Amino acid sequence: MSTTVEPTPVTTDEPEPASRLFGAIAIFESAEKLLSAATALKQSGLTKLEAHTPYPVHGIDEALRIAPTRLPWVVLAGALIGAGGAFAMQHWMNGIDYPFLISGKPLMSIPSSIPVTFEVAILLAAFAAFFGVLLFNGLPRLAHPLFRTQVFRRVTSDQFALVAESDDPRFDELRFGVITTEHGATSVESIEQDVSSVAMPTLLKAAGVSLVALALIPPVLIAQARATTSEKPRIHPIQDMDFQAKFKAQTTSPFFDDGRAMRLQISGTVARGDMPIDPAISTGYTSDAPPGPESSQWLDSIPISPTIELMARGRERFNIFCAACHGRGGDGDGIVTVRALELQQGTWVKPISLHDRSVRDQPDGRLFNTITNGVRKMPGYASQIKPEDRWAIVLYLRALQSSRNAQPADVPADVLETLRETN
Amino acid sequence: MSAVPIPTRTPSESLRPPLVDGEQTLSSITETVCSIVERPQTPRAWYIAFAISSSLTLMLFGLIGYLIATGIGVWGNNSPVFWGWPIVNFVFWVGIGHAGTLISAILFLFRQQWRTSINRFAEAMTIFAVTCAGIFPAIHVGRVWLVYWLAPYPNQMAMWPNFRSPLLWDVFAVSTYATVSLLFWYLGMIPDLATLRDRATSRVRQFAYGLFALGWTGSARQWHVLEKAYLLLAALATPLVLSVHTIVSFDFAVSHVPGWHTTIFPPYFVAGAVFSGFAMVVTLLVPARHLFGLKDLITPRHLDVMCRIILATSCMVGYAYATEFFTAWYSGNRFEQFAFLNRMQGPYAWAYWTMVTCNVLIPQLYWFKRFRTSPWLMVGVAICVNIGM
Numbered sequence: 001m002s003t004t005v006e007p008t009p010v011t012t013d014e015p016e017p018a019s020r021l022f023g024a025i026a027i028f029e030s031a032e033k034l035l036s037a038a039t040a041l042k043q044s045g046l047t048k049l050e051a052h053t054p055y056p057v058h059g060i061d062e063a064l065r066i067a068p069t070r071l072p073w074v075v076l077a078g079a080l081i082g083a084g085g086a087f088a089m090q091h092w093m094n095g096i097d098y099p100f101l102i103s104g105k106p107l108m109s110i111p112s113s114i115p116v117t118f119e120v121a122i123l124l125a126a127f128a129a130f131f132g133v134l135l136f137n138g139l140p141r142l143a144h145p146l147f148r149t150q151v152f153r154r155v156t157s158d159q160f161a162l163v164a165e166s167d168d169p170r171f172d173e174l175r176f177g178v179i180t181t182e183h184g185a186t187s188v189e190s191i192e193q194d195v196s197s198v199a200m201p202t203l204l205k206a207a208g209v210s211l212v213a214l215a216l217i218p219p220v221l222i223a224q225a226r227a228t229t230s231e232k233p234r235i236h237p238i239q240d241m242d243f244q245a246k247f248k249a250q251t252t253s254p255f256f257d258d259g260r261a262m263r264l265q266i267s268g269t270v271a272r273g274d275m276p277i278d279p280a281i282s283t284g285y286t287s288d289a290p291p292g293p294e295s296s297q298w299l300d301s302i303p304i305s306p307t308i309e310l311m312a313r314g315r316e317r318f319n320i321f322c323a324a325c326h327g328r329g330g331d332g333d334g335i336v337t338v339r340a341l342e343l344q345q346g347t348w349v350k351p352i353s354l355h356d357r358s359v360r361d362q363p364d365g366r367l368f369n370t371i372t373n374g375v376r377k378m379p380g381y382a383s384q385i386k387p388e389d390r391w392a393i394v395l396y397l398r399a400l401q402s403s404r405n406a407q408p409a410d411v412p413a414d415v416l417e418t419l420r421e422t423n
Numbered sequence: 424m425s426a427v428p429i430p431t432r433t434p435s436e437s438l439r440p441p442l443v444d445g446e447q448t449l450s451s452i453t454e455t456v457c458s459i460v461e462r463p464q465t466p467r468a469w470y471i472a473f474a475i476s477s478s479l480t481l482m483l484f485g486l487i488g489y490l491i492a493t494g495i496g497v498w499g500n501n502s503p504v505f506w507g508w509p510i511v512n513f514v515f516w517v518g519i520g521h522a523g524t525l526i527s528a529i530l531f532l533f534r535q536q537w538r539t540s541i542n543r544f545a546e547a548m549t550i551f552a553v554t555c556a557g558i559f560p561a562i563h564v565g566r567v568w569l570v571y572w573l574a575p576y577p578n579q580m581a582m583w584p585n586f587r588s589p590l591l592w593d594v595f596a597v598s599t600y601a602t603v604s605l606l607f608w609y610l611g612m613i614p615d616l617a618t619l620r621d622r623a624t625s626r627v628r629q630f631a632y633g634l635f636a637l638g639w640t641g642s643a644r645q646w647h648v649l650e651k652a653y654l655l656l657a658a659l660a661t662p663l664v665l666s667v668h669t670i671v672s673f674d675f676a677v678s679h680v681p682g683w684h685t686t687i688f689p690p691y692f693v694a695g696a697v698f699s700g701f702a703m704v705v706t707l708l709v710p711a712r713h714l715f716g717l718k719d720l721i722t723p724r725h726l727d728v729m730c731r732i733i734l735a736t737s738c739m740v741g742y743a744y745a746t747e748f749f750t751a752w753y754s755g756n757r758f759e760q761f762a763f764l765n766r767m768q769g770p771y772a773w774a775y776w777t778m779v780t781c782n783v784l785i786p787q788l789y790w791f792k793r794f795r796t797s798p799w800l801m802v803g804v805a806i807c808v809n810i811g812m
Contacts, residue, residue: 054449054618056646069648075655093575093583100585115592115670119599122663126603126656130610133652137645140637153621156614156641158449163642238568 022145022193023048023165024173025152026180031057034160037183038063041162044179048168052152052161071132078128079121086120087113145193163191272383278303282387284368299365302391314396317389321381330354330400349377360401367394452720457622459715468714487562495565509563510674515699515812516556517597517671518692521664522700523549524604527611528660531653537728540721543615544711545704546608552703553601560593589673596670603663607656610649613639668692682762685750691743695812698736698782701729702808709798709805723796730795733808737786744783781811 028034034051041049042063051060060066094100095108105112134140146152146163155161162185164176177188236242247253247261256263265271280286281303291297304310319328327333332351340348352359359367371390374380385393408416490497498508506513523545530538561570573594575584584591617639620632639645672692675683705726712721751763766775785807788794794801 051643052641053643053646054453054641055614056650057643060643061647064643066644066647069651071648071651072655075652075659079659089575090586094586098581098583100583100587102585102587105587109587112587115589115666115673116586116595118666119592119595119663119670122659122666123599123602125659126599126606129652129655129659130606133610133648134637136648139639139645142633142638144638144640146640152640156618156621156639157453238566240566 018196019192019194021166021173022191023163023171024176024188024190025146025149026162026176026185026188027151027155028160028162028180028183028185030184031160033184034162035059035063037162037180037185040179040183041164041176044175045170046164046168046176047170048165050163050165052146052155052163054156054158054160057160069136071129071136074132075125075128079125082124083117083121085124086117090116145191148194149189149191151187151189277387280365281391284365284372290369290373293366297365298363299368300363302364302395304388304391306395310392311395311399313389314392314394314399317385318393318396318400321385322393325378326351326354330397351378354397355401355404360405364394364398367397447719453618453622455717455720457619460619461622487558490562491567495563498563500563504680506563509559513556513559513563514671514692516552516559517600518668518696518699518812519703520549520552520556520600520604520700521668521693521696522704523547523552524600524607524660524664525697525700526704527607528657528664531657532661537725540725541704541708543608543612544708546604546611548704548707549604549700550601550608552700553597553604557597557601560590560597589670589677592670593674596667600663600667603656603660607653607660610656611653613637613649614641617641665693668696681756681758682747682751682766685747687743687746687750691740691747694736694739694743698733698740699808699812701733701736702805702812705729705733705805706802706809709802713798726798726801727795730789730801730804733805734786734789737783737789737808741783744779778811781807785811 026037028037031053034053034057038049038051038060042065049064051057051064053060090113091108099107101107151159152161162180164171166173173190180188247255249262251261252259253261255261258264280299283290284299285291285295285297286299287295287297322330323334324336325332325334327337331353337348337350341350368390370378371385371393372380372382381390402410411419495509500507500509526538526545527542527549531542561567564570572578573584573591613636616632616636620629620636623629623632669689669692672688676685676688678684708721708729709726712718748763751759754760766772785804788800788804794804
């Protein structure tokens with residue numbers, strides 16, 4: 001560096017040169033001339049020499065001593081990553097994360113994963129090839145000093161060019177000109193490189209900034225929506241079958257002659273749950289309609305035989321159907337009640353304890369009726385629980401109540417004796 | 424354009440018929456090809472043709488809108504066993520696409536130099552064909568807005584697609600095929616875009632071509648990498664193109680429907696694809712060559728070779744039809760036999776016999792030299808093949 005004296009430009013008063021010498025370009029009419037010139041220049045020791053041709057010229061790689069590209073390895077890597085990734089993806093997704101059982105086929109089978117594995121391998125390999133070209137060739141590069149020379153414009157059509165760069169220590173424009181002309185160059189020119197730093201036009205800058213700002217809006221909105229809660233129901237752009245045209249009970253309908261949406265029972269048929277059994281068993285009372293609370297027409301005892309199996313069944317049904325609101329012990333502390341009271345929406349009535357005297361004193365028939373038709377805020381369970389099970393629940397409920405309110409007289413004498421001893 | 428070698432003048436080549444006709448030089452070829460897009464005035468005929476095709480496209484969009492609003496019953500798809508119209512369209516279009524890849528990849532690997540005159544053309548046809556093909560599986564699902572369920576993405580349903588279904592293989596095959604075709608097409612086109620960039624006179628064209636040429640300078644190093652990449656892509660596209668129609672045929676063959684559940688389907692589909700694709704290339708190429716003055720570049724020899732390929736694949740397809748019948752008979756399976764007899768004599772007999780006539784009988788005309796040399800006779804046969812498929 002220190003020994004070479006830079007040729008000082010004559011116009012020293014200029015603050016900064018707008019361009020510097022990039023190199024020199026020689027134009028040839030044929031590929032043969034280009035090849036011989038390239039070989040000669042390479043022998044003269046030039047390292048930064050490049051040929052530009054309209055089509056790939058055979059022998060140019062040897063003339064310019066271009067090392068074979070490593071692209072095939074990149075492509076191989078793409079294929080291997082694709083195949084491995086796709087294979088692992090299928091087996092993890094269908095075999096481990098969400099075991100997908102289809103007609104008894106094995107969860108992880110190699111043959112059925114071949115197509116996708118193969119396709120993804122090809123896909124990633126092709127991406128590797130394409131982007132490898134861009135990467136190894138330093139593309140896209142939209143500005144190049146060559147594009148500023150007029151002669152270069154025919155090089156992509158029908159002419160051949162040799163370009164030597166000036167930052168090659170052996171670069172000598174004069175010698176380059178002599179050698180290339182000897183080998184038949186039709187013209188030799190020097191190439192200038194624009195080094196002035198031009199500021200971006202304000203319009204472009206403004207457009208860029210506003211584009212970035214606009215692009216930020218959606219992610220910000222999404223982030224906000226994820227971080228906050230909303231009172232409104234979620235947006236439902238596609239209805240599918242979620243909201244369907246339908247008639248509600250007790251409304252009119254122009255579809256039927258009688259103008260009702262509900263259909264009357266067809267004569268000679270039995271509606272669900274209306275199988276003709278002893279009306280007292282299916283209702284819990286002896287009158288035609290539900291009697292008043294204090295009536296004597298409620299059944300006083302359970303009309304089916306209270307076996308230990310019935311008790312077990314009642315306990316199971318109670319824990320399934322009642323415990324959610326009433327709690328397993330019947331204290332009115334089921335998880336639904338607890339949660340509803342936590343939300344404090346004011347619409348929930350805490351059920352009274354089933355051990356309360358007002359419940360204990362009710363006849364069995366009335367408890368049965370409560371399960372069947374519900375009471376005040378409590379819905380009826382006739383459609384979910386069949387009559388025998390309802391009686392089973394009543395039986396269990398009675399046992400539950402006795403567990404806290406039993407008198408010594410209720411217990412058989414011999415059992416009372418053992419109880420006294422253990423306590 | 425730039426990728427077209429000029430072998431007409433070297434004596435060693437004289438044994439082979441020339442790749443291009445007339446006294447051609449690099450610049451004359453560039454001139455012929457580029458002048459098509461560089462015309463200062465778009466010809467009126469182009470506008471008319473464009474108006475016709477865009478109104479048909481508009482009609483397509485309108486009908487798709489109607490289909491989406493109403494449901495796939497519009498096609499008569501009222502049973503979950505068959506796809507009917509949409510799968511027919513899908514298979515037809517994917518098949519058409521195969522000729523493009525075959526020309527560009529397989530013929531490239533076999534060093535069939537004549538392909539260079541038509542490969543970009545055929546590749547472009549592939550891309551449009553695959554796009555058309557892609558429409559049908561997407562809209563046939565009925566609820567198009569849920570078509571993204573086909574993709575394996577983490578979702579709130581906490582479930583993944585079923586990777587043992589050929590329909591999912593199809594999704595991967597066709598999307599890979601479309602992507603790779605696009606990459607292949609574009610990669611080969613970069614130097615040509617650079618040619619157009621350097622010839623452009625207006626700022627807009629310089630900018631647009633310049634953008635898509637990505638700054639290609641045609642340097643020896645760039646060519647070196649590009650050629651390697653092109654070779655690799657061709658090597659990748661070759662098995663890909665065979666796999667795509669194989670997988671498409673799995674849609675049928677993996678099911679248990681009589682007449683479909685056979686192992687001949689993959690090769691038969693691939694042969695059929697090449698067959699119909701080449702017919703489509705001929706159908707499009709002959710008028711294009713005529714209208715755009717490319718007769719010297721796309722020579723009668725090119726057309727002749729393509730006709731021979733159509734003839735060969737037609738025989739393969741005919742052989743496959745025959746084998747299907749033989750298998751049905753030889754299997755002794757009554758349902759299989761019924762499926763084929765019904766195809767021949769049942770309500771769709773007319774379609775079956777049209778297919779046999781157009782795909783097997785009419786292409787036999789290509790045995791006669793006259794049909795391979797006269798462009799219009801050639802197109803007539805090719806159109807019959809398009810119909811038959």
